[in-house]
Structure formats: structure tokens, C-alpha cells
Amino acid sequence: MIATSYLEISAKAYRQNIRYIRSEIGPKTVISAVVKGNAYGHGIQQMVEIAEKAGIRHFSTFSSDEAWEVYRFSKKKSEIMILGMLYPEEMADLIKAGISFYVYDFQRLDLAVTISKSLGIPAKIHIELETGFHRTGFEWSSREKLAKTLAEEADHLVLEGLCTHYAGAESISNYVRVKNQIEVYLKFKDFFLHKGIHFLKYHTACSAATLIFPETIMDMVRIGIAGYGFWPTKETYYAKLNSLPKNNKNPLKRLITWKSTVMSIKPVKMGEFVGYGNSFMALQNMKLAIVPVGYGHGYSRLLSNQGQVLIGGQYCQVVGTVTMNAIALNITKLKNIEVGDEVVLIGKQGSKEITVASFSESTQQVNYEMLTRLPKDIPRRIIP
Numbered sequence: 588m589i590a591t592s593y594l595e596i597s598a599k600a601y602r603q604n605i606r607y608i609r610s611e612i613g614p615k616t617v618i619s620a621v622v623k624g625n626a627y628g629h630g631i632q633q634m635v636e637i638a639e640k641a642g643i644r645h646f647s648t649f650s651s652d653e654a655w656e657v658y659r660f661s662k663k664k665s666e667i668m669i670l671g672m673l674y675p676e677e678m679a680d681l682i683k684a685g686i687s688f689y690v691y692d693f694q695r696l697d698l699a700v701t702i703s704k705s706l707g708i709p710a711k712i713h714i715e716l717e718t719g720f721h722r723t724g725f726e727w728s729s730r731e732k733l734a735k736t737l738a739e740e741a742d743h744l745v746l747e748g749l750c751t752h753y754a755g756a757e758s759i760s761n762y763v764r765v766k767n768q769i770e771v772y773l774k775f776k777d778f779f780l781h782k783g784i785h786f787l788k789y790h791t792a793c794s795a796a797t798l799i800f801p802e803t804i805m806d807m808v809r810i811g812i813a814g815y816g817f818w819p820t821k822e823t824y825y826a827k828l829n830s831l832p833k834n835n836k837n838p839l840k841r842l843i844t845w846k847s848t849v850m851s852i853k854p855v856k857m858g859e860f861v862g863y864g865n866s867f868m869a870l871q872n873m874k875l876a877i878v879p880v881g882y883g884h885g886y887s888r889l890l891s892n893q894g895q896v897l898i899g900g901q902y903c904q905v906v907g908t909v910t911m912n913a914i915a916l917n918i919t920k921l922k923n924i925e926v927g928d929e930v931v932l933i934g935k936q937g938s939k940e941i942t943v944a945s946f947s948e949s950t951q952q953v954n955y956e957m958l959t960r961l962p963k964d965i966p967r968r969i970i971p
């Protein structure tokens with residue numbers, strides 16, 4: 588079976604990104620590679636292989652199903668940490684497998700203690716603190732009760748981490764909010780230390796915090812988007828630009844390339860409409876290339892009459908609406924294009940490049956969203 592498009596994932600680009608992140612955080616801090624959302628669309632299986640080869644031994648997932656996927660593909664007995672969802676009935680198996688998970692309320696904490704006791708295996712937990720994100724996490728007001736439980740049940744718990752997540756570290760405009768979060772986190776940390784409660788790792792930073800709030804770099808950083816070669820926002824890049832060496836102003840390299848092929852070539856006469864409805868009318872005689880990728884494959888409908896791809900080393904414009912399985916590209920000016928020719932949806936062809944950012948600008952999708960919408964069943968090939 589041959590799919591209508593495929594993704595290439597560059598292991599070399601990943602190694603470069605990790606080298607850059609390492610240069611920012613110093614030699615001791617652990618990098619947890621965040622592989623939620625099917626590794627931001629790159630594929631969990633492929634990213635576990637690439638990351639382990641690049642020396643990564645810690646992975647973060649949102650949910651237990653993703654954690655099991657990492658577990659299955661890991662060849663180096665890497666640590667796995669669940670940042671979010673798990674069902675109570677899965678907890679025993681996770682504890683047996685040594686997979687750690689966030690604990691953000693007493694319900695999950697009590698369950699972890701109960702199950703650990705019955706298994707005779709301590710649960711590896713990360714206590715998540717509410718510092719201002721207002722999604723999950725223990726409130727400041729619950730600290731006494733929390734400390735009491737952690738102390739009393741110390742035999743049944745491995746306190747792997749004390750953690751929180753920042754609400755908008757990717758923008759300097761959230762500076763005050765982030766600073767307040769750091770303060771609340773440190774207050775919690777002190778409180779536990781005074782009670783004699785220690786955690787193995789203190790960790791708070793995502794990519795943006797790591798890059799522009801260096802005080803958030805502690806024992807571990809949880810790196811998602813930067814590992815895949817993207818700045819969390821333009822602003823994070825600009826904030827960093829001055830400190831980058833002159834000969835390497837872009838240390839983050841994109842891993843992903845998305846390719847397809849020309850399926851058919853179609854002449855269209857002046858005055859005819861292309862595709863559904865009447866969003867595009869040919870103002871001259873045209874030649875179109877039909878490419879078998881549509882919104883069903885993660886190529887947003889918002890790219891109708893907006894998107895660009897590379898064919899024959901040239902930018903070609905999407906004409907008409909993006910349909911479920913196909914797009915039409917204007918190749919009127921190109922010569923010698925044939926059925927079967929390579930089409931680049933993201934990435935380089937010759938000297939030209941389509942970036943994920945260019946996609947995101949015309950769709951208002953952040954790159955995180957564009958990437959995670961790439962369906963799981965598009966084949967992903969690792970390029971060494």
C-alpha cells in the first residue's frame with residue numbers, strides 16, 4: 588500500500604536542536620522530550636527512536652495511551668511521565684511499569700496510595716501545583732493536608748517531582764503573570780522543604796520558559812515545540828535573537844518535511860470555475876496540477892486559494908477550495924511537469940522552502956495545531 592503523501596523526519600535536525608537546548612540549560616538539567624499529540628504530529632514511534640539515539644532518556648506524554656506507546660517503542664528503558672489524563676483502572680499497570688504521573692488532586696493521590704499499598708510497589712508521582720494556570724494542580728490552601736499525606740504515606744510513594752506549568756511564557760506581555768507563578772512555586776517548594784519533604788526533581792519549564800525565563804530551568808525541562816525545531820512564538824525568537832551567535836541566528840531546525848506527488852494535470856479555460864462553488868475563476872487559460880492531499884489529511888480548508896506548495900522547484904498557488912482529499916495548484920507557468928512529480932507541502936525543494944509558519948499565518952493556526960492535525964496514518968520516514 589502506498590499512501591497519498593508522507594512525512595520525512597530529520598534525526599540530524601533533532602540532534603542540532605537538542606545540542607542548542609543543552610547549550611542553554613547546562614550539562615546537568617534533564618531534558619524531558621514532550622511527545623504528546625503523537626509527538627506534535629511527528630509520530631511517537633519515530634520520535635522515541637530519534638530522541639533515544641540523541642541521548643534522551645525522559646519522555647512526557649499527556650495521557651496513558653501515549654505513555655504505553657512510548658513504553659512499547661523505547662529501547663533504552665527511558666523514564667516516562669504522564670502530564671495529564673489516566674483512568675483509575677489503568678493506574679496499577681502504570682505503577683507496575685514504573686511509569687510516573689502527575690498528581691494534581693487528593694482523589695488521584697489517595698488512589699495512588701491505595702494501589703501502591705495493594706501492589707507493594709511505590710507509585711512514582713509528580714505533585715503538580717496550582718500557581719496561576721488554573722487548569723490542574725494543588726491549591727496553596729491545601730498545602731498542610733498535602734504535606735501530611737505525603738509524609739504519612741512516604742513508604743508508598745516516590746516523590747519524583749514537584750512541578751507546575753506556566754500560563755503564557757511564550758510572550759513577554761505575560762511577564763508579570765509568569766513572575767508571580769515562579770514566586771508561588773518557590774513558596775510551595777520552601778514550604779515542603781521546611782516540612783522535610785524533598786522531591787527528586789524540581790521542574791517547571793516548557794520550551795518558551797526555558798528559552799526566555801532562564802530562572803525556570805531547574806532539575807528538568809519539559810521540551811516540546813523547540814525540540815521539533817520551532818520557536819514557541821515569533822516573540823520568543825526575537826527575545827533571543829541578540830544573544831545568538833552571528834554565524835548561527837537560527838539554531839532550531841525543522842524536522843518535518845511533507846511530500847506528495849502530482850496525481851493529474853488539467854487544462855482549464857479562461858472563465859471556468861475551479862473546484863466546488865465559485866471561489867476561483869480562471870482569468871486566463873490555465874494548467875493545474877491535482878495533488879491528493881486535502882483537509883482529511885490535515886491540509887486545512889482555510890488554505891483554499893491561499894496555500895502554496897513547491898512543484899518543479901517553484902512556488903505554486905492553491906486554486907479553489909481545499910477538498911477532503913485533494914487540492915488544485917496553478918502550474919500554468921511551469922514547463923515539463925508530469926504526473927508522479929514530487930510535491931512539497933512543507934519543506935525544501937531546490938532553493939525554495941515552505942515553512943510551517945507560512946501555513947500558520949494564512950490559517951491563524953499556531954504551528955502546534957497545524958502539526959498535531961497531521962493524521963497518524965500518514966507514513967513517517969526517519970532521515971538520518
Ligand SMILES: *Cc1c(COP(=O)(O)O)cnc(C)c1O
Nearest residue numbers: 621670752793794809810811812
Ligand atoms: C505541552 C507541555 C509542555 C511542552 O510545551 P512546549 O511549549 O511545546 O515546549 C511542557 N509541560 C507541560 C505540562 C505541557 O503540557
